Structures are given as C-alpha cells and as structure tokens.
Amino acid sequence: MTEYGKSLQANPTAIPGLTVWDLPVHGDNRGWFKENWQREKMVAAGLPDFGPVQNNVSFNDAEGTTRGIHAEPWDKWISVASGRIFGAWVDLRAGPTFGAVATAELDPSRAVFVPRGVGNAFQTLEPNTAYTYLVNNHYSPDASYTFLNLADETVAIDWPIPLERAELSAKDRGHPRLADVTPVPPRKTLVLGAGGQLGRALRLAYADLSSVEFADRADVDLTAPDLESVRRWSDYETIVNAAAFTAVDAAETPEGRAASWAANVTGVAALARIASTHDITLVHVSSDYVFDGTAERPYREDDPVSPLGVYGQTKAAGDLVVGTVPRHYILRTSWVIGDGANFVKTMASLAGRGVDLSVVDDQFGRLTFTSDLSRAIRHLVDERPPYGTYNVTGAGPVMSWADVAKRVFALIGHDPNRVTEVSTAQYFATASNPVAPRPTNSALNLDKIQSVGFVPDDVVDTLAHYLTREASATGQ
Structure with a gap:
C-alpha cells in the first residue's frame, strides 16, 4: 500500500552514492499524484544534478518478474509508477566496496538513485507493476556493460520469491558469478x-x-x-x-x-x-x-x-x-x-x-x-x-x-x-x-x-x- 504524506528525504545505503528516497505522494478518492523528478527540490535535498536525457519504463505483467543484475555506464533515478518491487543493488565498481549489497522495497512513495557502475535488479511483488528509469546517457552498442548473476552465492540476495519460481529471462539466468565479473572502472x-x-x-x-x-x-x-x-x-x-x-x-x-x-x-x-x-x-x-x-x-x-x-x-x-x-x-x-x-x-x-x-x-x-x-x-x-x-x-x-x-x-x-x-x-x-x-x-x-x-x-x-x-x- 502506497504511503501518502512523506517528506522528501534521502536515506543512505551500504553502497557509496546509492540513496533510497522517500517521495511526497498526494492521494485522495481519485488516486494519487507525485513529482517523480523535480530538479530544483531534489538537488537542494542532496541528489546529484546528474542531467538525465532519457526516460524508460519497464512494465511487468506478473508478480515475481525478476530483472538484472545490470550495471551500465550511466546514473539512474528509479521509481515505481504502479505496484511494488523488491530492489537489489550490488556495487560492481572497482574499489573497496566491490560486491557490497543494498536492498529495499519500493512503491510509488520511494525512489532510488543508482550511480554509474552499481548493478541494478528488481523483483515485482504485485502484478501490473511499472518500473521507471531516468538516465543521463543514451544506450550505445560501443559502451561497456557489466552483469552479475541473480543467483550469485557471494552476494546472496534474499529474493522474496525464490528464483526457481520467479519469471527470468534466459540472458539473466546466464550472467556470470561475482568471481568472474570484471569490476567497472572509474570514469x-x-x-x-x-x-x-x-x-x-x-x-x-x-x-x-x-x-x-x-x-x-x-x-x-x-x-x-x-x-x-x-x-x-x-x-x-x-x-x-x-x-x-x-x-x-x-x-x-x-x-x-x-x-x-x-x-x-x-x-x-x-x-x-x-x-x-x-x-x-x-x-x-x-x-x-x-x-x-x-x-x-x-x-x-x-x-x-x-x-x-x-x-x-x-x-x-x-x-x-x-x-x-x-x-x-x-x-x-x-x-x-x-x-x-x-x-x-x-x-x-x-x-x-x-x-x-x-x-x-x-x-x-x-x-x-x-x-x-x-x-x-x-x-x-x-x-x-x-x-x-x-x-x-x-x-x-x-x-x-x-x-x-x-x-x-x-x-x-x-x-x-x-x-x-x-x-x-x-x-x-x-x-x-x-x-x-x-x-x-x-x-x-x-x-x-x-x-x-x-x-x-x-x-x-x-x-x-x-x-x-x-x-x-x-x-x-
């Protein structure tokens, strides 16, 4: 159930730069409304002014749909338009926090800022869930992308719905374990x-x-x-x-x-x-x-x-x-x-x-x-x-x-x-x-x-x- 009336607030995680955000959602008998991206307010509250250039939406029919773990060479502002998800993030950047994990449940009243090089994954907790990405770079076939297997034993993500019962793509099932991942280098x-x-x-x-x-x-x-x-x-x-x-x-x-x-x-x-x-x-x-x-x-x-x-x-x-x-x-x-x-x-x-x-x-x-x-x-x-x-x-x-x-x-x-x-x-x-x-x-x-x-x-x-x-x- 979406919680109404929150104040805009950042919550740090175990992964440097990854922050989970409480968002003000205004609801009544008609439904709800939120400012999903409001540059002036969010930057003033501490969000990096990361200059988004593209907005993507992932719609998921079934509960238990699981996607990831993908690390791209751009920053992401992720929120839920409808439904609920269990989000999991793994630091795949080169450095002392390589392999660090953070998880959180997101509904329309929570969002997350994911820095470049941090692996992003989610599992839907309700059917008809829409998951939105605001990113600050365009996809390029020449860019380098990094992936981690959802079932990696080292990071050991505790998925609410076991992966053997979840809906996964063949590509996501075939991604490498952490020991075989080349860390994402810094810019x-x-x-x-x-x-x-x-x-x-x-x-x-x-x-x-x-x-x-x-x-x-x-x-x-x-x-x-x-x-x-x-x-x-x-x-x-x-x-x-x-x-x-x-x-x-x-x-x-x-x-x-x-x-x-x-x-x-x-x-x-x-x-x-x-x-x-x-x-x-x-x-x-x-x-x-x-x-x-x-x-x-x-x-x-x-x-x-x-x-x-x-x-x-x-x-x-x-x-x-x-x-x-x-x-x-x-x-x-x-x-x-x-x-x-x-x-x-x-x-x-x-x-x-x-x-x-x-x-x-x-x-x-x-x-x-x-x-x-x-x-x-x-x-x-x-x-x-x-x-x-x-x-x-x-x-x-x-x-x-x-x-x-x-x-x-x-x-x-x-x-x-x-x-x-x-x-x-x-x-x-x-x-x-x-x-x-x-x-x-x-x-x-x-x-x-x-x-x-x-x-x-x-x-x-x-x-x-x-x-x-x-x-x-x-x-x-």
Whole structure:
C-alpha cells in the first residue's frame, strides 16, 4: 500500500552514492499524484544534478518478474509508477566496496538513485507493476556493460520469491558469478596539452593513476572540426585543459592573433560544449594577463577582468566560456616555471656564461612552478571544493622580474649586481617585433585556494630546489 504524506528525504545505503528516497505522494478518492523528478527540490535535498536525457519504463505483467543484475555506464533515478518491487543493488565498481549489497522495497512513495557502475535488479511483488528509469546517457552498442548473476552465492540476495519460481529471462539466468565479473572502472581523466611544461608536470602528478590519459595536440586538436568524435567523451569524468596559445608577443601579429583566438577561445568553447553535454568536470588554466595590472593589491578571483593585449583578451574570453560549464575549475596563475624553456633557466644559463643582464623592475608578481600548479589541480579534482575560479601561484614575497633574476644569480653563486634594473619601456625600446603590453601588477591573492585546504609552496624555497635539480640534471 502506497504511503501518502512523506517528506522528501534521502536515506543512505551500504553502497557509496546509492540513496533510497522517500517521495511526497498526494492521494485522495481519485488516486494519487507525485513529482517523480523535480530538479530544483531534489538537488537542494542532496541528489546529484546528474542531467538525465532519457526516460524508460519497464512494465511487468506478473508478480515475481525478476530483472538484472545490470550495471551500465550511466546514473539512474528509479521509481515505481504502479505496484511494488523488491530492489537489489550490488556495487560492481572497482574499489573497496566491490560486491557490497543494498536492498529495499519500493512503491510509488520511494525512489532510488543508482550511480554509474552499481548493478541494478528488481523483483515485482504485485502484478501490473511499472518500473521507471531516468538516465543521463543514451544506450550505445560501443559502451561497456557489466552483469552479475541473480543467483550469485557471494552476494546472496534474499529474493522474496525464490528464483526457481520467479519469471527470468534466459540472458539473466546466464550472467556470470561475482568471481568472474570484471569490476567497472572509474570514469577517466584526460589531460590535454600533455607535451607542454604543465602537461609534463601533470604526468608526474598523476603517475600513480592508470585511469588518467594524456594527449598532446597531435592526439586531440581543440581547433579541429571533428573534436566531438575524437573520443568517447561519456567515458571521462574530468578534462584538464593544459593546452593554450601562450606566445604573448606573437599574439600581437595578424597570424598570432588568429591562432590565439582559435586555441584559447574557439577551441575552449568546443571543449566547454563537450563538458556540459557529457557532465564532465572541466579544469582550465588561466592567466594574470586577464588583468591590466593597475590594482594596488593582489588580484582576487572576483575582480573584473580588463586585459591589455590580445593574449589576455583571449584568456579572459576563454574564462567566460568555461564559466558556463556546470562543473568547472579555472586556475588563474602567473609567471609559470617548469620543465622547458623559461625565465629562470635563461637567467641561470646567462649567469653561467658570464653575461651581464638588464631585467625589468616595474612588473611585479610571484613565480608559479608547474609542480605546485599540477598539485593544485589534483587537489581540486580529488577534494571537489565548490566549483569556480581559484588563484594559484607560489606563496611568499611579491617580486619584480629583476628581483627574481638577482636571486637566481645569487643561488647559483654569481654576483647579483650583474643584473641591471631597467623599466619595461627601456627594455623594449629597441624591439623590432610587436610587443604585448604587460600588466604591472601580476600578484594574485591566494586566500581562496588556501581556504579549501591547498597550501602553496614558498616561492623562495621552490626556486632554490628547482635550481639545484637543474644543476644536477645538467651535471653542473
């Protein structure tokens, strides 16, 4: 008998992510009415906003009809339209709860949210029972589906009607036992731009996870017209976009302007559409160049953007596009140093060769080492703090480029006075090619990223360690 007047409420089970829900059902002499799916109320009550795309109904003539145990690569919201069922769920996902079982009786006043990879089965307790599925992906013959035998002795489901008297399909009778089931793997992570400085650091940060794939432009070109078809995107939980056009001066040329907009905006927009369509978390790396550098304090995440040059304009536009993705993290960073050509390596090399330098002293910020930036990316992806924009740089003192150069000289045993301080205008006075305008103040406020448990490394210490590693790697 359907119970009327319940409050909307989630009830956890032994399977992580599987929740049984009490639903308000309103009844009178005519019958009953319920809101089977009400996004605003249910999400507010704690249901994942899983983005359903298809609704299926299973009608069952006889009491004792039994279907399952099936695990598909999508989430399901399951409820009963008429009749009653005994529901059984088995965790078939790879991990410590593989094989865990939960059961519950469902009538029109109860529903269940079944996460991807959890096996679903039911047995009707009344004739003429209608069982409805709301799912967030479409069936595909190319997808991987996992099944478990209804009579498996390991999970030992206590069916109300013994299976020898129940109505089963031949396929369900023939499914494998738990010992022969390959666990459903987690959705994957894809790192784009894996050949760049940050991409190489991300390879190290994710070296312990086989579920992370790495792609460079030859594998996945964001500007290609067939981007939607180059991967089975529904297999991915997270995309980390470390690909970008970063040649700030070249972006001021006609060819560079087009290339910068194509990579940093058009390609990012295509990626954002894919992430939104397939419920993917999109992690995107931004830049201090979205600001004009006139602020007299470190920039916060909510400060309005005001880019000076083409590169900054494209990064600001890309940020706005990524911000439309329901699940997104934008990491705004500055002065990136990693495995590859960079300012610190150049200073160390010139110092070692006896070259005296002129370095600008009117641009201020903090270095960001890719080891720190990749660690921040993994922290956000693993810990899942609120989605949005986070500033990420090294911690410690704000310095000018000349300050950094002098510190590099000193750390590798050279006289820092060999570095002459000059203004940006003086430094570029004789430049023959277009020069992008630089923000004077590139310092970013780190309070928000620290508030979610990430502790940036101190820039002074990291610089010393970096130079030591570089010296060791080059045999100096």
